[in-house]
Amino acid sequence: MNFTFEVLPEERIECLRESCNKLMAFQKSVASIRPELFDTMNFETRLLPSMEKAIHNYTVVVKNNDEIIGYVYSNISPKDTYSNEFATFFDVTSVNKPYVGCLSQFYIKEGFRKYRIGSRLFSMSLDWLKEFDEIEDIFIFVSNGNSNALEFYKRKGFNISHDILDGFITVLRN
Template sequence: MNLIYEVLPEDNVDCLRESCNELMKFQQSAASIRPELFNEMSFETRLIPSIEKAIHNFIVVVKDADRIVGYVYSNISPKETYSNEFATFFDMATVRKPNVGCLSQFYIKEEYRKYGIDSKLFGMSMDWLNQFNEVNDVFIFVSNGNVDALEFYKRKGFTVSHEILGGFITVLRN
């Protein structure tokens, strides 16, 4: 195994189509609350619109040789981006600045989850997010049923803020 971490330019995200769609399928399989909401979630409906709405994007892929085995996507976006027809993800009045940081998508193929890739990608994302002085608030949204992810983020210092959509998503905050 030869893991390579590579920052991916925004115009090269098409290589994440398969991994992003695997993430959506995994989230749906783990969900006990409204799993049908994942039916419309895919690379085209989640990752691409998020990248387009963000002010800054940070994407890191992990490869074993030439095979993508994981990725993380973080962004800086106007806080209003998180109030839309799907949901309002947090109380806008509690966010002190116009922009927020978000660790938006995080996926590692199951057979690679025991090698510390999660901590490395998380650290790279937090380092990137923390460089923006215009951002005080960083959010992570965890789909219901993904207990391992929820506990991982809590161990990394994030706290549960609230749930939205009747528990479909747990909102964590720095």
């Protein structure tokens, strides 16, 4: 195994199209609550709009040789972004500052999840988020059925805040 980690500039985000779409397919495959909601979720409807709404974006891609085997995408966004036609992700009055940090997407290809890649991507993302004085709240949203991810984030010190959409998403907060 020859893993390399690279901070991906926004103009090269297109290389994550396939990985993002695989993440959405994986989330649908494990979902027990409203899996049909994932039918319209893909690179164009999830990653690109998130990047456009954010004031800061951070994406790290991990490769084995030249093959993309995972990525993490985090952002700093206005807290109002998380109250939209899809859902209200958290009570905006519970956030003192106008911006929040979010570890938004996290994907590691099957077969590569045992090499501590996730821990490294998580640390890189959290270190980046902590650089910003304009945020004090960091959120992670875990789709239902993804118990491995939920337990991973809890081990990393995040706490379950609440769930939304009748359990479709579990909200974790620092």
